[in-house]
Amino acid sequence: MSIQNLDGNGDQQVPGDKRISWLIVLLLVTGALIVLLPLGVVLATSFSAPGSNAVSWQNYRQAWVQGGFLLAFANSTIVALAVTGLQIATSALAGYALARLKFRGRELILLIVLATLVIPFQMLVIPIFLILKWGHLINTYGALILPTAANGFGIFLMRQYFLTIPIELEEAAALDGADRLQILWRVMLPLARPALVTLFLFTFIGEWNDLFKPLVFTTRPELKTVQLALAAFQEQFTNNWSLLMAAVVISTVPVMLLFLVGQREFIRGIATTGIKN
Template sequence: MTVASQRLNFKKILLFVLLLFGAIVVLLPLAIVFFYSLIPPATFATANFTSSSLTLENYRQAWERGNFILAFANSTLVALAVTAFQIVTSSLAGYALARLQFQGKQAILLLVLATLVIPFQLLVIPIFLVLKLGHLINTYWALILPTAANGFGIFLMRQFFSTIPIELEEAAALDGANRLQILWKVMLPLARPALTTLFLFTFIGEWNDLFKPLIFTTRPELQTVQLALAEFQEQFTSSWSLLMAAIIIATVPVIVLFLLGQRQFIQGIGSTGIKN
């Protein structure tokens, strides 16, 4: 074995050890939460538990007491609606910024990028006033419309569309396709990794959002998962087992969704680098 191959093997082993350590650091807190969610509340207080005492009863109680059925339905509806709006708006705006030539294009792109550094909390008062003027407070639209378009999604789609060879569009145009047909039949099928990335970012962000439901809604029937989890924490502060179970219940859909789309997600991130 040569010196070069030995160095290469050492680098691979070192990289593996570092990645393994990083995975342990990230997953260990979740593993601890899951383990303690299986411990009966009475046993948890005395710290006298064994593997035979672990139970799933905490999940049933947390699900029923936290009214997570309604919260899951609301969060799913809001997250899917916002994701659909962002996919449409980001695809249209991203394609225009990537392919169309018009005056002020660079200024608009800079404006889109500028929105990425503005916290949503700074805009909450004008957004609240607009929603109130439209009689949308305490409705699903108050949770959907404020984030129906997003600068990150527009920039992400613009970057991905810029990597697609323009010859494909020229060939479609020669066959008589217009701009919308080219976008729908040529560009979007090729942009599946970017669309998956945008879907995951948007859905997970909306699922984990507590700020909008807390500010724009007061009706219990509009309660989302994060709002239900916050109220559950206030009610069961002393019952750590139930609280851990509720956290796992609120987290599992996001983990499953990411695992299903991780391959497309990684491909989408890797193919949307900086491109002029």
């Protein structure tokens, strides 16, 4: 009598299916190694000491001091948090209005919001620069924060997630006497946590890695961000690969840690948006 192989659900396992599963695992592991190989090279180079095979932290200390990353980290954190907070506020308000409120021109406004997604920021830099100059905001934090305080992607993301939330929850809150803002704050936003985390990660990482705005709208050394500091460091130490890789790791670690912390909510936010039209 032959013994059948059963999986955990009581279904019979076919040898061909097991081979396909192992092949998929092998392909995924190979892909992961290919992706991680450059990161491993960067880390190994950043810890290498000139003329020695020993592991050294001296490159990181030297890169941190000579690159002025303390000030750059402070500026990038201020700008990234401010832009992220403003985008979450504007996206939540506009997304809720487009998802739930009935008013004339709603579909047209949604189309305009979506149209902004195909317009590169670089095409708008001249009018934005003139507006900032008119408002005396050049070489201020305002020049780094206000141009991206609202974003079409965030508005669309929040609208799509709000559409997945049952409207009966809002109706129950309205029967209890809650107004629109109270419903948004006490009912919708707590339920939209995955979308909020997704928007936070997208926005914060994008602002942290942004070089264009600081390069165009600021010239004061006191306002240099991480990417400006990294670019200046690269020009200064072009041939010192150990120091350069240490500086790259320093500038990358914060966003990598942030993504690892919020990756579960990030995946949920991406997976659950776009279900409804």
